[in-house]
Amino acid sequence: MSADTVIEADGLTKAYGRKVAVDHISFTVGRGEIFGLLGPNGAGKTTTILMLLGLTDISDGKVNVLGFDPAREPLSVKRRVGYLPDEVGFYEQLTAADNLRYTARLIGFTSMDREKRIAEALDRVGLAEFADNRVGTFSRGMRQRLGLAEILMKGAQIAILDEPTSGLDPHATSELLGIIRRFKAEGVSVLLSSHLLERVQSVCDRVALFSAGRIALIGSVSELGREVLGAGYVVDIEADGAGLADRLALIPGVSRVEQTGIGKLRLHAERDVRPEAAAEVVALHGRLKYLGVQEPSLEAIYTHYFENRPDETLKEGARNAA
């Protein structure tokens, strides 16, 4: 395992009786990376996570987390990895701070260290003023944030988040994604699972698309976009200037220019042509109102991929049913 890899799974498999929930998957997560496990319900995301944490037995394959084997050295792994379970629960009758105190004691922090860490962690997720409120009074979003506070308090090197945004409104979701980005900024690697593709695509450096216990696709969103959709870059531009469309069409790499509205153009190109497009507008003494590049949507990638491989998906379904 290289120094920059924090999680390495190789042929990881989990069978419940004859049902194979996770089927020989392999992936790596790099240090400071946000890695997404994406896929529909029952695809095997949670099962994969539980195996990484040593919370469920591995049927076959190998997994290495920060240089430790979760099955043999679970304490070493769990000391360094924070976990936010799907629908996290707390002791309702205890306050937010008391819930964290209990965890901190289980981890074994000394009492002075404990209080400092708890105050800091609650502050960073915006729960400082609710520290002494009972968790029973907390909203869903606050509970999720308390779960993240627990991971911060622990000082984890890896944060494993199972469906962190499920059941949250758009505002709470973006708040939560903000906290997750800050994890990355501090060098914490993040592995998160979700079945809501478009919400998490914005934060993930790389994603693994799960389907029926297997990883169908793996890579960064734009890589997958080009690989699956075959599409290049789509650049939207809103500007004025006579003959702009013709001049933009001459930029090397641009295959097509489309009029999408009054003064609005869309370029299809094989690379990011935003700098050249801006230069053209300036050269025409036009006013540039908007310039942006569209990321391929994971949703589109996912649908496209599975629509084009119906027989393979069917085969997998049949194998799992068998």
Next chain:
Amino acid sequence: MRREGSAFNGLGVVMLKELADHLTSIRFVVLELVVMALAVVTVYVAAQDIKNTVAEDPFLFLKFFTTSSGSLPSFLFWLSLFVPVVSIGLAFDSINGEHNRRTLSRILSQPIYRDALLFGKFLGALLTLAVALVVLWLLVIGLGLLFIGIPPGGDEIARAFVFLLVTIVYAGVWLALALLFSILFRSAATAALATLGLWLFFFVIWPVLAGEIAQIVVPPDPRYAALGLQTPGTAILEQVLSRLSPSTLFGEVVVAILDPTTRALGPIYLSQLQGAVLGAPLPLGASVLIAWPQIVGLLATTILLFVIGYVVFQRQEVRA
């Protein structure tokens, strides 16, 4: 495969949290207060009885535990209800409660083993019960002193103390059973009903059933019946069967400890009485020896139930 680190990492933390949770829970405080009130009443009534009758009994104090008066049962009776009910009340939602609150996977993702959680919960509940029983014990002794004004002798205190220990062991049986059911049943209500049902079965139904079964398996001999005696074979079988119940075992131990004149448990044979002065009290050590198999039986039951729960819990899926 050797596991890294200690299985007891975090054990003390879990135990103290459980203790604090129980001691502040309403259901526990209410039950404890009810039993304390019952203790005051029964000991007061017993004191009136004791004053009126036996003044020169050397084991006066032990009578406070066992004397029943008219329609009011003895303190021992209330205790034999309180201990199982509270034990079950403390442990029936130990593990399924964590599951249902969805705290289990979060707690187990901390650097502890499942052993620590399970054992910590058991010890936390046992400690809670021990605290409650010590309080009751002190209350009975204190009230006894107050009502009759004669301090208890050393042997009496020693016997009362052994009784306290045995009661804690007995509580362990029901705790271990409730803990096991909290692992087996995902619903806390089901676990509570199953445990209470089993206790009622052993407490009320089994003693009757044991007699019936014994009579069917070994039909009574009419020659003994004509003399108004129980057929020995039937009696022995009935005793063996009834000892499958922890309540019976506890009852027998209590008789041996609190009544120093007890020479044997169950049917007595003439050979056991040869050379014995009937009614003469035994030393404490001899009394404990008489009840020793029963005490070991209670301990072994506790350990067995706990180990079954442990094995099931180790293999259980953590996700809700």
